[in-house]
Amino acid sequence: MRETSAARRAARALDALRRGWPVAVFNEEGGLALLPIETADPVRFAEFTPDNNAALLVSAGRVVTLDLGQSVGLREPDEPILLRRNGGFDFQMATAIADPTFGTATGFTDGFAAAELSSAPLAAAALRLAMRAGILPAFVATTSGQVAVEVTAEDIAAYDDADRLTIAARARLPVAAIDDAEIVAFRTPEMPGEHIALVIGRPNGQPPLVRLHSECLTGDMLGSLKCDCGPQLHAAIEAIAANGWGILLYLRQEGRGIGLVNKLRAYALQDRGFDTVDANTRLGFAVDARDFRIAARMLRLLGEARIRLLTNNPAKVRVLEAAGITIAERVPHRLPANPHNARYLETKRERTGHAL
């Protein structure tokens, strides 16, 4: 297990990004001073790049979307690209490159080029930290800018280490579907939210029926019809209760890991006609940024390494098995479509391999 001081440094850097403060990210191969574009302002931008020679560290998905990447070639949407431009960038242009709500009609012309990164893993860790902070994965990058906070790629990995999760509290929690349930909360000292398990019924000699549910504020709380999350959540609790024994894991992975604000940006792109996959990649994120090893850790802490899994998502099965959980059975978890989520479900079936 990685040390706490490392994860704390990452947590401090994450806070800095949320507040628009620059951070330095480094490893043994090099370092970058980074100002987050979303939370910066023109004054900080000017202070950070006094001689206007900074590059932008962005995701390949943005570069491809804006058609700036003649030299970029085929990349994963969340791969880091260091973008330079003859004449440099001003704040407005940096913002337009970072933020897809500006669309593609930004009138950019030539002069962009992808520069060599001293360390691609380091740059990828920086983009991941922005995602954890719930902001756009885009920075102004220099090798010399003034920074308040320093963090290493190793620190960021420690922050993400699922094995650092522990049980923080547990209590009886009768719920509408069944009286006999217990809630268990998991966290690390650094994480802002907590993951939850609802342990339903009592062990009966069979592997528990388990559902991994990723947080969806719009679907879980507001009854959004854009996805199937709310009905899936409640149907999962009902199914586990009917089975007599099982566990619902409520994972704080809003928006498939990109956070609520970024998910709402993806929804804004969907309003303009892009599907759920393209909306994520146009923002510069992976299609699915979740780490299901968190769920494996939670199951192990609950003493259940052999389960029946309620899901249509093959990635959940794959990652849990790789993390040492035996899936005795995959149980489909399908619910009827509505007119608003029919395309979303079709995209899941056709583009993300869901067995729907």
Ligand SMILES: Nc1nc2c(ncn2[C@@H]2O[C@H](COP(=O)(O)OP(=O)(O)OP(=O)(O)O)[C@@H](O)[C@H]2O)c(=O)[nH]1
């Ligand atoms: N980025 C993004 N996230 C979305 C969108 N629609 C739903 N989500 C998120 O997707 C997650 C829901 O995933 P799950 O309920 O675990 O479903 P799944 O991965 O499709 O797999 P199943 O187990 O088969 O249901 C939640 O975190 C939602 O917030 C979207 O259009 N964009």
Ligand SMILES: [Zn+2]
């Ligand atoms: Zn949802």
